[in-house]
Amino acid sequence: MASPTPQLWLLMFAVVGVQLVGGYSFHNCIAEPHSNRKSFSCKCRRDEHVSAIVNDLPRSVVNLTIIFNPLRRIPNNSFVHLPNLQNLRLDQNQLSDFDSLAFRNLHQLKYLNLSFNHFSELRASLFEDLHNLTDLSLANNKLKKFPEGIFFGVHNLNTLLLRNNCLINFSEIVKSVSHLKKLKTLDLCSNNLTSLHHSNVSLPQSLSMLFLCRNNLHTLGCKLSFLKFVNLLDLSNNLRLHTKAFQGVDLSSLRSLRLKSTKVKIAKFLNISNINAGSVDFSGTGLKTPSHIMELCKILKTRLKRIKHVRLHYNGIKNLTNVKLSHCPKITGFLDLSFNGLKSIECLHFLYNQAGITKFIVEHNHLSSLPYCKKQKMFPFKSLDELNYRYNRIQSVGAWAFIQTPNIRILKLNINTIALLHPKAFLGLKQLELLRLDNNLLTDLYQETFKENVNLKILHLRNNRISVIFKGTFCNLKNLNTLDLGGNKITHFQQSGLDGLKSLSKLYLDGNNLKQIDSSFYYAFQDTLTVLDLASNQIRFFKEKSISPFAKLRKLTDLKLNGQRNYGLTVLPHTLFRGLHSLNSLYLTHNNIVHLPPDAFDDLTGLRFLTLDNCCAGVTQLEPGIFKNLRNLTTLILENMGLQNFSKEVFGNLTQLRVLQMNRNVMQSIPVDALESLPKLNYLDLRNIPLSCTCQNKFLQNYTVNSPNVQVVYLYNLICQQDKRLKFHNFDTKVCYIDLGKYMFFSTAAAVFLFTLIPLLYVKLYWKIKYSYYVFRSWFSDHWSRLREKEENCKYDAFISYNFSDEEWVMNELLPNLEGNGSFFKLCLHHRDFELGRNIVDNIVSAVYSSRKTICVLSRNFLRSEWCSLEIQLASYRLFDEHRDVLLLVVLEPISERQLSSYHRMRKVMLKKTYLQWPGSDCSNPLQAQELFWNKLRRAMKAGSKLEREEDDENKDFET
Incomplete structure (x- = not known):
């Protein structure tokens, strides 16, 4: 390949x-x-x-x-x-x-x-791989034709069905299948074949069944030996096919030939062909009258001593009064007269001398009665095993109607209109095992009806009009295994109405009018009954506590209580299923049970199949533990129950459950832990459940999509109820994996922490924060790099930071001594040098960074001033953080340690820097002290500056 x-x-x-x-x-x-x-x-x-x-x-x-x-x-x-x-x-x-x-x-x-x-049409290579x-x-x-070699690769083909196509060329078909050495069945019925003409290729020798019915064959046109290996040949309903078509054709291998609805004259055909006459199906060959039948019998008798089966369907036979089958060979198998117009069989007298018949079939005729036959002096048909009178119009069955057939095991009288069944109709049938009386009009059964049918095993009485089962009706049926009374009008059983059924295994009472379950009915079946069908009755309970009617049925395996009319069971007693330890299947569908008791199924330890679909009225809440003992349950059907809950407490014990059908319920979510508690689950039906496509079902989505062992029926067609355009299997669950609780906790904790910390920061670090904010703002506005120029390029020698209350000292003392009196310092003062219209903070920052030094004139009023505090903050930043000696402190008045204790930044500066104390008028020599003060201040302003370096260079030159 x-x-x-x-x-x-x-x-x-x-x-x-x-x-x-x-x-x-x-x-x-x-x-x-x-x-x-x-x-x-x-x-x-x-x-x-x-x-x-x-x-x-x-x-x-x-x-x-x-x-x-x-x-x-x-x-x-x-x-x-x-x-x-x-x-x-x-x-x-x-x-x-x-x-x-x-x-x-x-x-x-x-x-x-x-x-x-x-x-x-088909392509030639279509089947080549189908070895x-x-x-x-x-x-x-x-299909009209086959391409050559279409079946070339299918060497093992056994059956080929081609009926109801438009095939015309039989030779082409033969050529296509000729190499199929294992082909046994070829069905070409209902095509457009007109003959069996073919080329030199032959049919496979393995072909045993050839169906050519409903074509347009008017001749065979084949080689004489063409059909010599065929066992069954169906040529029926070829309306133009005539007798001469078989002239000389080898039919010796045929075991069955069907010629219904053709122009073949059966007598002439038998005379010109070499077929075994016992292999011909005489259905639909025009044998309408007794004379035609007797003529056929005579021909058969000349060629055969015995014939196994005689089938005479569709011949229009209406009367057998004058028919003498004694002219026929001995019939050892069945005689089938179905699909004719027979109105009477008159105690089978026409079968005289045919005692070897084993089965007599008269289906689909016009029989209206089976008369009393005891007076008929006729040799009984002891070999007859089955009588079949189905699909007739029989209205009555007389006494001893089957006296001539004492050994029959199977009697089929179903699908008639029998209204009158004589109590002695079945007398003499001691070997009867199967009796079908279903689909008739029977109203009454009597104790004598089945008196002698002691070997009866299966009795069908379904779909009649029986309303009461009288006492002793089945008392002699000790071997009865199956009793079907379904579809009647039974309202009650008389006492001992079911007595005698010692072997009964299957009892069907569905579709009747029973209103209660009498436990006394089933005491006799405690060791035998396995199937009990009580569906579609009128059974109701009015108390939640009652004696279980099934308590003695120790071997019951199947129980049906579904579809009770007109209102359903409504109340399900707690003890209804007590004692049913062997029950395998329980049907409770289509009832209107208001409440499912949590202990209703406690005794059903062997249950494997439970269906509760449509069993409840309205929305249902299953109680925890309701399935606690159903550890062997494999199939659970809960369709359309109105279920609104699904939990581990309810389903957790179903360890063997494989099939769970829950479609058409109302739950919006299903917890995954409940599904995971079902280790054997492999079939889950969730169709038509309004599952929400929310985070509530995020784990369910993952379970249904990725579970390697659980099939969710049509999962990819399940829609989101909120938006039917979305599918449940792929709705967005990303947001669900954010732990909102955790984030909310941390967010709340952070908010509480901040609200606690902010007041403390406000009190302790207010100016530092405010300073940092203004520095950042200045930096962001591109002032930072411009302000931090080299010291040699500074505009001022010193920026004077003071409180307005000390302005008189600054103007009268500081300014003349630093800018006048031979000094050449350039000072920066608020009122004189700040740029008009500019933000005051920007002016302060610019003044600090445009001056080589900052002189802080300290007083008690200075400490209380916000702007002075900002100015010293800026200066101290350059002192501590930039390590630049730019801050000079001048103390105008004594300030105690206690007064400085709340000003941490100022205290820190004063501990690090030596400050100048202005000598007041109280000192001994104020003028000399003040002159020393100004000299120290000028020296401090020169320290580390370019001016200081120039003076040092001049002194060195002078010394040299």
């Missing part, structure tokens, strides 16, 4: 990628429960591309059903990622085209169904 193309590899990687990223859910298919991901169903999807349907399926798929979809074409390599596929259904779609390699890589495929589509294909159905399409 050719190596995969790049496109094929891309497709394979894409498919593998889907499986690696996703979980166990699929976009358009459902994995059948309990199939271990081997069987998938993809029905009624909207996608028109098969890749969208199957591309996320796993390699493990063995059985795949894709039906009722709008598919029109199957492209190349559509199933290449499913190499283990064995059964593929693509029927009932709208397919009209297949690419050549549509089924590539399906080497294990055995069954392929392409029926009920619209394709008219193990055994069954292929192309029925109900528009």
